[in-house]
Amino acid sequence: MLAAAKNYFSEFKVLRTVTKEFWLTNAIIFFDSLAYFSMMNVLTLYLTSNCGFSDVESGAWTGIFSLYITAFIFAVGSICDSIGVKRSFYIGIVMLIGSRLGLGIAPVFLKGDILQYTVKGMIILLALGSAFMTPVTTTSLRRFTTKENRSTGFNVYYLIMNVAAIFAGFAVTDGFRNSLGDLKGNLGILDFGFLMSVCCFVCVYFINEHKVADEDERMPHGDDKSRRPIQIFMEVWKESAFRKLVLFLALTIGVRLVFTHQFLVMPKYYTRMLTADFDLGLANSINPFIIVVGLIVLIPIINKYNTFKLIVVGMTISALSLLFMAVPINWILAIPGIHNLDQAYLFVIYAQIIVFAFGELLFSPRFTEYISVVAPKDKVASYMALSALPMFIAKPVNGFISGMLISSYSYDGIRAKVDTGNIAYEQSPEYMWMIYFLLAALSPLAVLGMKNILNSAREAKKAEEKLATVQA
Amino acid sequence: MKKYLPILKDGFTLLVVSTLFVTVVNQLFKGLKKNTQSDSLVTAILQENSDSAKEILTDATRASRTDENGRTPLMWAAYVNIADAKQLADADAKRAAFVPLLLKSGAAIDAQDRDGWTPLMWAAWSGIPQTTQELLAQNANLNQSDRQGYTALMIAVQRGHLPIVKLLLEKGADKAAADRLGRRAADFAQQGLQKYPRKAESYQGIASLLGAS
Numbered sequence: 001m002l003a004a005a006k007n008y009f010s011e012f013k014v015l016r017t018v019t020k021e022f023w024l025t026n027a028i029i030f031f032d033s034l035a036y037f038s039m040m041n042v043l044t045l046y047l048t049s050n051c052g053f054s055d056v057e058s059g060a061w062t063g064i065f066s067l068y069i070t071a072f073i074f075a076v077g078s079i080c081d082s083i084g085v086k087r088s089f090y091i092g093i094v095m096l097i098g099s100r101l102g103l104g105i106a107p108v109f110l111k112g113d114i115l116q117y118t119v120k121g122m123i124i125l126l127a128l129g130s131a132f133m134t135p136v137t138t139t140s141l142r143r144f145t146t147k148e149n150r151s152t153g154f155n156v157y158y159l160i161m162n163v164a165a166i167f168a169g170f171a172v173t174d175g176f177r178n179s180l181g182d183l184k185g186n187l188g189i190l191d192f193g194f195l196m197s198v199c200c201f202v203c204v205y206f207i208n209e210h211k212v213a214d215e216d217e218r219m220p221h222g223d224d225k226s227r228r229p230i231q232i233f234m235e236v237w238k239e240s241a242f243r244k245l246v247l248f249l250a251l252t253i254g255v256r257l258v259f260t261h262q263f264l265v266m267p268k269y270y271t272r273m274l275t276a277d278f279d280l281g282l283a284n285s286i287n288p289f290i291i292v293v294g295l296i297v298l299i300p301i302i303n304k305y306n307t308f309k310l311i312v313v314g315m316t317i318s319a320l321s322l323l324f325m326a327v328p329i330n331w332i333l334a335i336p337g338i339h340n341l342d343q344a345y346l347f348v349i350y351a352q353i354i355v356f357a358f359g360e361l362l363f364s365p366r367f368t369e370y371i372s373v374v375a376p377k378d379k380v381a382s383y384m385a386l387s388a389l390p391m392f393i394a395k396p397v398n399g400f401i402s403g404m405l406i407s408s409y410s411y412d413g414i415r416a417k418v419d420t421g422n423i424a425y426e427q428s429p430e431y432m433w434m435i436y437f438l439l440a441a442l443s444p445l446a447v448l449g450m451k452n453i454l455n456s457a458r459e460a461k462k463a464e465e466k467l468a469t470v471q472a
Numbered sequence: 473m474k475k476y477l478p479i480l481k482d483g484f485t486l487l488v489v490s491t492l493f494v495t496v497v498n499q500l501f502k503g504l505k506k507n508t509q510s511d512s513l514v515t516a517i518l519q520e521n522s523d524s525a526k527e528i529l530t531d532a533t534r535a536s537r538t539d540e541n542g543r544t545p546l547m548w549a550a551y552v553n554i555a556d557a558k559q560l561a562d563a564d565a566k567r568a569a570f571v572p573l574l575l576k577s578g579a580a581i582d583a584q585d586r587d588g589w590t591p592l593m594w595a596a597w598s599g600i601p602q603t604t605q606e607l608l609a610q611n612a613n614l615n616q617s618d619r620q621g622y623t624a625l626m627i628a629v630q631r632g633h634l635p636i637v638k639l640l641l642e643k644g645a646d647k648a649a650a651d652r653l654g655r656r657a658a659d660f661a662q663q664g665l666q667k668y669p670r671k672a673e674s675y676q677g678i679a680s681l682l683g684a685s
Contacts, residue, residue, distance in 0.1 A: 048510070049518060049519070052510050052512060052515035053510060054509055054510035056501070057510070060498065064494050067493070067494060068487075068490060071486040071487065071489070071490040072483065074482070074486055075482045075486045075487075181562075183519060272553070275553050275554055275555040276552075276553050276554050277554050277555055277556050277559060339666065339667045339668075339669075340667040340668055393493075396494055396497055400497055400498070401501075404501060407540075411541065413543070413551055413553075413594075416551070416553075416589070416594070416597045416627075417587055417589075419597070419627075419630065419631070420618065420620055420630070421620050422587040422618065422619060422620055
């Protein structure tokens with residue numbers, strides 16, 4: 001394990017030659033991820049407690065936020081090739097500064113419908129700003145790295161983002177909520193996000209976008225027209241390999257949505273089944289922590305196994321993680337060492353987080369690999385971009401479903417009724433998790449059932465490549 | 473400008489498609505649930521904003537409006553779920569102020585929710601003595617029981633809230649009342665001792681008040 005860690009970090013030596021622009025981009029990623037993840041940890045709570053949204057509305061608007069991010073990423077994906085990295089960063093960050101500040105102070109000055117409409121507007125602006133950041137940061141990293149150090153550069157990017165997610169949880173989220181209380185703490189977290197966006201703005205100021213590491217990267221790849229998302233979609237949709245890929249991605253939504261529960265369902269579930277001042281940031285830090293450790297230590301070992309098997313095994317583990325929260329809580333109370341409901345809920349929460357993270361570590365990186373395997377060589381980027389389509393549809397639907405389920409099975413005050421035996425299993429939060437478990441369990445089962453169809457896409461592509469090699 | 477036009481066009485198309493999609497989904501889900509709106513009075517109470525609450529309470533019907541679980545605003549005022557003692561005490565002081573306000577506006581002091589819980593039971597569960605005292609001062613029914621036969625005293629004992637138990641007993645709460653399974657307050661004190669060793673001091677105090685030590 002130590003050797004794996006040593007090996008992982010020794011790769012970073014190639015970054016000695018990178019320019020300050022590379023590190024400034026990573027600083028932007030760190031600041032923005034701190035703001036983004038800490039906000040996501042409390043977004044549903046903020047919408048309900050600070051702005052007066054019902055559970056259904058807050059779930060819906062969190063889902064809508066994710067939907068708009070995905071939609072806008074499609075739209076602005078190629079924008080930095082047209083207007084440049086620095087200008088794109090400025091546009092995205094100014095929107096983030098405005099929206100984060102707006103969300104942080106609106107509940108102090110506004111109330112009622114005016115507050116709710118302002119917050120909805122700010123969420124859309126925030127989604128647009130967040131959508132700008134994703135393609136711009138990747139383009140920026142590509143431009144400020146050479147062919148030799150690019151893959152390590154992207155590893156650093158992924159690492160920094162996860163490290164920021166860890167700190168966003170236990171340090172930022174819990175720090176503000178524990179010191180200011182849950183209501184003021186939520187506002188403090190959003191104001192902190194505003195400050196982080198200002199830090200991003202300062203970093204962008206110091207970027208010299210003409211210092212491109214590799215001359216090949218100075219000009220955009222291909223003409224703008226060929227990169228337009230709607231046009232790409234219309235072309236790619238005709239291909240059977242793409243339709244099979246969409247089918248595969250749609251089948252796996254049940255499991256992949258579990259990750260979104262971390263921000264949609266869990267904050268309310270934690271604070272209602274335990275206490276409003278529960279350290280939800282710490283709980284949400286565990287997942288990125290396991291991912292970081294796994295990236296360093298486990299990935300080289302895991303890589304030896306077959307991709308398809310890893311996807312199925314990983315998804316099965318992730319789906320099974322929900323069972324901890326889905327079984328009647330009295331069963332958990334029967335476990336030796338667990339004496340009361342507080343301990344039982346803590347146990348199921350942490351067990352789910354840890355087991356899910358291990359499953360995710362196995363299957364999540366394989367998705368990108370699988371897409372690149374089934375996509376024709378010249379269309380990998382298009383397939384990758386459009387692979388977000390099933391999630392695009394699923395995210396807002398999940399937002400609405402989660403809001404409905406929470407308001408029925410994990411409403412504020414339900415813990416009092418659980419304590420006094422007023423809640424039967426079919427009215428309990430465990431029942432809600434059973435519904436989510438069944439949805440998630442469908443994914444590995446469906447993928448196994450469709451194994452032959454899905455594998456035929458890979459085989460067809462292999463044969464095509466073989467033929468092309470022979471002809472060459 | 474010409475080169476940005478396709479991007480803007482795509483952006484606008486995707487925005488329209490997304491918004492249409494969300495609107496359709498929203499309508500579908502709204503049809504599935506009766507009440508998807510929150511109550512602004514409850515929000516004001518949870519935010520401990522008495523000015524806003526006073527403004528809303530100018531509408532005489534608001535104090536007795538219930539949510540889908542049958543909870544009234546007074547029950548919401550009596551409910552807090554915080555572990556930190558300082559934050560809990562702060563919340564208690566602020567929530568207690570809502571009790572006379574809501575009662576003056578027509579809230580029923582012994583209203584029961586879907587499970588038969590009264591505002592006093594919520595305050596007993598939450599462990600907020602000032603709010604409990606306000607409710608008791610307005611003659612809240614001490615011995616009302618819920619669907620399971622729990623009284624406010626049993627709930628406070630089960631949670632290990634010694635100050636609340638003292639207040640209830642001082643006002644004459646019935647120690648001998650039993651729930652549907654025949655358990656009395658003293659039995660809950662014994663259970664608490666086993667289940668929550670960290671709160672042993674509170675449970676021992678409660679047990680001695682109930683004469684069960």
